[in-house]
Amino acid sequence: MNVTGPDLLARLSRFAARDLRPSAGDRPHRPQLWAFIAHDRERLADVRIERTALIAVLEGTKELTDQSGTTRRFPAGSAMLLPPGWCGSVVNDPGTGGRYRALVLEFPAEMVRRLLRAHGTDGLAPRARPGDWHVALMPALTDAIHHAAAGLTADPPLPSKLVEHRCMEVLLALLEDGVWWLGPVAPMGIADAVRQLLRTQPDMPWTAERVAGALNLSTGTLRRRLTEEGCSVRSILTEERVAHARDLLQDEGLSVQEAAEACGYANRSHFARRIRAAVGINPSGLRGR
Known part of the structure; x- marks a missing residue:
């Protein structure tokens, strides 16, 4: 599994200075940025992903266990893209460093639909989705995430259309890097x-x-x-x-x-x-x- 370098992690870390988890209830119809921080090992059972979620692990380790019982580990510097409908349990482990941190960028369904309508999916082979959902945090993708996060956290707030454009750049970077399970491929049924x-x-x-x-x-x-x-x-x-x-x-x-x-x-x-x-x-x- 490819792991990004410390310089790229440092660029994203400022957006995860404190724990900012979503509350229960419906998500707004726009992209959202969250930060997860834990100082003790925590296990979240029966997790269901409702919106496309790009998760970058900045410190510690994240473990995903899907409904088949398979567990995947994501160390600091790695990332994953989870599709709507993913179900399983999650473990956030600070490890020897004493702190777990992750940055989560959520995309509403309509934004993903617009991307695929605009850019098509003809080049995306109809194959089974990956078992580990791993995404390589390459410089281009990290730049796009940083740009989107800066837009989502700007004070005073940026115009919503500009923020959406920055978030769309992240989806485009994913598609360019071959994250083909954004498209109509056979996933979990x-x-x-x-x-x-x-x-x-x-x-x-x-x-x-x-x-x-x-x-x-x-x-x-x-x-x-x-x-x-x-x-x-x-x-x-x-x-x-x-x-x-x-x-x-x-x-x-x-x-x-x-x-x-x-x-x-x-x-x-x-x-x-x-x-x-x-x-x-x-x-x-x-x-x-």
Whole structure:
């Protein structure tokens, strides 16, 4: 496992001067920067990652144990990118140095979707996700993380669009470095694979046949495996389109008609019914919330 040098670590360390962990509840629809500090060995059970999370270990060691029981160790100077849906237990170990520190940069789903829509995933081979989630902290990526962290912690605050642009640079650096599991590849189940695929292009007229072809499966196999996981192409597509619509209406201020078209709904009334069924209010009620 590649470990970055002390100079690169020192550049990031100033953003982890004190423990700044997220509180319980929903995350805002924007990138977030967190710092984890522990002076005693701590174990966090039943951890579930809700948003794409880039974690850089600055001191001590992080251990990840997934649902299969496999444990991976990440020493100081290493990093990992955990996708939404990762579940397992985490150990933060100060070791002989007496302190554990890590910097966490979280990306909302819509930002990842925009990256993949803009830059595509044609070059990303359809292979299984890695078991260790390791990311090499190369200088270019470290520079991008530092730039984003400085933007997220600026006082006075920088314009939100500028901060988002800096965070998008981090995702681009990851994609350029071959962190291909940002894209629609088979991760932890067929439903998750379908979800990743539809998330990149929610406006496409997806059918079970088209999804099956994209995943190199027969339509019958796709439907059978989705049924075993308690869902269908239609239900996943609806979930992803509704999530995308909420991002567009709440964060980007698109009109209801524009959001409907971006989510693949030619009929505005049908779009409105889907939103009401999912969130209990009309699409217009989500704008600017």
